[in-house]
Amino acid sequence: MKAQAGPEDISRVCRRIEALGFKAHIIPGEQRTAIGITGNSGPVEAAEFDGLPNVAEAIRVSKPYKLVSRETKRENTIVSVNGVRVGGDRMVLCGGPCSVESRAQILESARAVRAAGAELLRGGAYKPRTSPYSFQGIGEEGLRYLAEAREETGLGVVTEAIDVETFDLVETYADCVQIGARNMQNFSLLRRAGRSRKPILLKRGISSTLEEFLMAAEYILAEGNYNVILCERGVRTFADHTRNTLDLSVVPAVQSLSHLPIIVDPSHGTGKRDKVLPMALAAIAAGASGLIVEVHPAPERALSDGYQSLDPEQFTELAQECRAISELLASRRRVPAGV
Amino acid sequence: MKAQAGPEDISRVCRRIEALGFKAHIIPGEQRTAIGITGNSGPVEAAEFDGLPNVAEAIRVSKPYKLVSRETKRENTIVSVNGVRVGGDRMVLCGGPCSVESRAQILESARAVRAAGAELLRGGAYKPRTSPYSFQGIGEEGLRYLAEAREETGLGVVTEAIDVETFDLVETYADCVQIGARNMQNFSLLRRAGRSRKPILLKRGISSTLEEFLMAAEYILAEGNYNVILCERGVRTFADHTRNTLDLSVVPAVQSLSHLPIIVDPSHGTGKRDKVLPMALAAIAAGASGLIVEVHPAPERALSDGYQSLDPEQFTELAQECRAISELLASRRRVPAGV
Amino acid sequence: MKAQAGPEDISRVCRRIEALGFKAHIIPGEQRTAIGITGNSGPVEAAEFDGLPNVAEAIRVSKPYKLVSRETKRENTIVSVNGVRVGGDRMVLCGGPCSVESRAQILESARAVRAAGAELLRGGAYKPRTSPYSFQGIGEEGLRYLAEAREETGLGVVTEAIDVETFDLVETYADCVQIGARNMQNFSLLRRAGRSRKPILLKRGISSTLEEFLMAAEYILAEGNYNVILCERGVRTFADHTRNTLDLSVVPAVQSLSHLPIIVDPSHGTGKRDKVLPMALAAIAAGASGLIVEVHPAPERALSDGYQSLDPEQFTELAQECRAISELLASRRRVPAGV
């Protein structure tokens, strides 16, 4: 749609789409609104929309993913998480423990990451674990502590939903619901996320191609939730000096193909505390819109992932250094592609 | 337990385990029953069970997976699917289309694979697809057709459950419920499978290590379902001459670590029709307990995976050649490890 | 060329090729001779050869590899190593230690593998080692011991050349010169091998695609040596239950694209003694023309690769079981593609 298109123009287009038997997706942007079409089995005639007022142009999307494609929407999507804008020209920091372990631990973590300049708090109440005998999270109790931490610190809460059964509960407490790497192709969970009114943080699967990653996001958008943040967190390769191989090249690759914001998780992406800072700097330099970092008040006592968690002091250094690079890039107008 | 242990001996051990606050798992075998213990946070004293009648020995399992380990149960597990024994000294063939497309298609497929000597019928009514816009299966209608095919041909039905929501329905119709590669670490689905009374076919994830694979099976056994068949279906590597790289070495590797049977899927494992036969032969020679193969009455018209499906004639050749190798190995006493 | 083409017909075609400024490659076959053309920068007119006597047809090779392509030569190439035919309908066994360690060790190995039915003896006199401080082989002394073992047992000798400098020496003693996986893209060494009059055993690189593998062979053929045996020996993946992942699907893939024979090395391909037998059986079942297996009279005392070497008794079992499968396949006419 053209920038001056009003609500009436938009709904006129949607009615036309629906009249053709298809589904219309209104994807709002900062300046212009895009309207995606799904449900068509073959190409739709552009001429159908030619005469309608304030239609800028009708574009046929060449990729298998439609709604996530930059062909559908040229300008970057900014996702608002509890008022924090992800995908704009300022990098966003999300920090916190792997798991919510106790009220004291999460409150202490929240204060620490906030003091360091983070705007979002992470912490898992439900944990997907390789072993059925490992600590599986403290569930709803953890969600309540996260909400309490938000209340005290103002930080937005990012926490994972591991299945459809507990999604409702997670959604109630979270400001942004995370879909983890192992669930990137859990299509029922993706569809449920697509029906949520909360933003979704979608992590790349451990051996996911870029196309599969964007198709997973497409599942969410296709159900009507356009607020998706992508996250690179390392892929599985033969290399053994890190737990995973952080594939930063996916950041500019996503930015050229999609309007969705992408952030980076250097904690899972390396699995080693001393590699988190250099890779966080690299991620910001590569153009990532933010970072999600594991921070624990006492990493050596963490119930999970302690070896890759930073202590508050290390996280403060990370925040300062990354902020400096982000500001340098902004001052030189090196902002994510497409803006 | 010793071979002569009776029900009373077994329940005496279980009561002792439960009295200690742990969970007892009775894993029946052809000759001896094993009893696994989970729920303990540290080692359990072997002496607790020393004096009990007909206890053969108390073994501390050294691996992170407990119930699937051959340390827990030395003899091979034989899983019965609609009366067909998987894991014994005869190879088992499962064939059928990728997706159930119509009544005619599945009945025709069933007759063809049965004629070729298959004992189990595969076919997906719910399909996990990379794209939200691809054919997603015909759902319960497909399950009914599968049941009808069973009625007519006597073949056992293997079909996939893709989420907890539809598991009940799939379980009602299936003789064996498949958990697909993308869901190998969908822990909620694994737990649901563990509460099923139907056998489970668990496919290895596309980038799963052997330990992760066995841990996924452990999730199912830990909930009380000991009838799990493992399945190698190819892993993701740099190699591009096949769609996936079929890792046959996992067959003897599983057999030395676990008592569970393992079969091979050469269709997904290669993704190319002309590689299915040689890799099927190789799988049987490597010691696999069976094969699951995509067969379609008219591969060129299949709604999914047609390029890797065999036609009935090709499947008949595969069945004959594999049977010949299987019989040769059996005659030379080359049976799966541990028997 | 047609089957009845005589030397004069062949040299007439070669003269025509050379007159056009290109290089002619006479690749003899069991029944028909193929003549490859290289040195042309664009397509060559088929009409140039149309009128010549006993030319069957002129084919434009569509692949980047030309002389190794089955388009150039339809029938399988049989490579003769000291009179042993590799690539025919009988599987060929090559066994012996990783390294030649002493006269006694190699003679004992040779007798053992011969007794088990091997026709070729392997053993490295020059060893490429990851560490400069590891045992690097005993050099020419080792070559002399290999020659002595040949004299005593009649086995053909397969041994590795690791650089151009020592190629002359290796070539003098060997019946077949091995190019190892690390040197698969050592193009100078490949060119030297192409100027050798001995057959070459070319191992697939640890992360080589099929096309790169065939292109490496093309380097050898392009210099005029058409006696190349390919060898799959495992590729590097994330999987950690074996040292490498043996990619048996490359066997039928090579056979459909190339006329060159392919054998399998299950010792390096698995890196674990107890996986060698099942993967050897699988390789033969997949259609490999033979096996190269590490055998040591006393694996626990081997200077290199002891953990993956078989003792003579294990090798004898392997030979018998593989032979049985090979004979079964031959009796059912399941021979390598293209014959």
Add this chain to the structure above:
Amino acid sequence: MKAQAGPEDISRVCRRIEALGFKAHIIPGEQRTAIGITGNSGPVEAAEFDGLPNVAEAIRVSKPYKLVSRETKRENTIVSVNGVRVGGDRMVLCGGPCSVESRAQILESARAVRAAGAELLRGGAYKPRTSPYSFQGIGEEGLRYLAEAREETGLGVVTEAIDVETFDLVETYADCVQIGARNMQNFSLLRRAGRSRKPILLKRGISSTLEEFLMAAEYILAEGNYNVILCERGVRTFADHTRNTLDLSVVPAVQSLSHLPIIVDPSHGTGKRDKVLPMALAAIAAGASGLIVEVHPAPERALSDGYQSLDPEQFTELAQECRAISELLASRRRVPAGV
């Protein structure tokens, strides 16, 4: 050795090492000299050196690589290439075409990269190519043009040696001899490089682990050449959005284990022109000591790798942006580990 150790102190230690039958390696540093010992088959008694003047301490190196280990030499090695210091606190830029194609092309390239701020010129006169029929470089003629470009511009010349045969010639013209990724485990070539008096740029193999990479460098140092620059250039994975997956985490990993400098090649590391700039920025942010970038006066006409080459204008932007990040990091004292 202590900082005040003089030549006499150093040779005293070396004489002691040689008297024990071992080889001494004098590895000079900016402030202190380290002396490595190789040739010992077991541990050497630290007490042997305790009484000697100006010996700071005797350390047993725990890693399989000895001379490259930071245990042997704590401070960063600075490698001087034609007077340009690689490994210090300023990033170093090397630019130029994939192949030297003509005198005009290389002179134009040299002027362009110099104008952009590069201090080193790259360009291959001998090219390792997957196909025997691809352009293989113009050989010595190319080396002469590179020398002429150095004369005119003052840039140091980095060019590849692909075999022992041509190493002498390359060494004569080059200021730094590159060993390419395919030759990382060409041990004869590594040994020849170890006997060179020119610095060596060693690229990581396409599927090399960190340990293998450092062991390859060890081959060079073990022969007496301590001037080795390591280079990450991407590894082979399943990911297909870039030609290789640039593994930037190896930069801090190398820096913590070794004193050798490491630079990054974002051109081969991504294989796509539009990914070169973001990954170059990321590499510098991750702490790399420099970059080697493919630049061509007219990428669309390049004889090799044109699709990943920058034009001079793009390279100028890359140089400016990377310089800005490098200076920011230096001003915040974020310099490579260990200084």
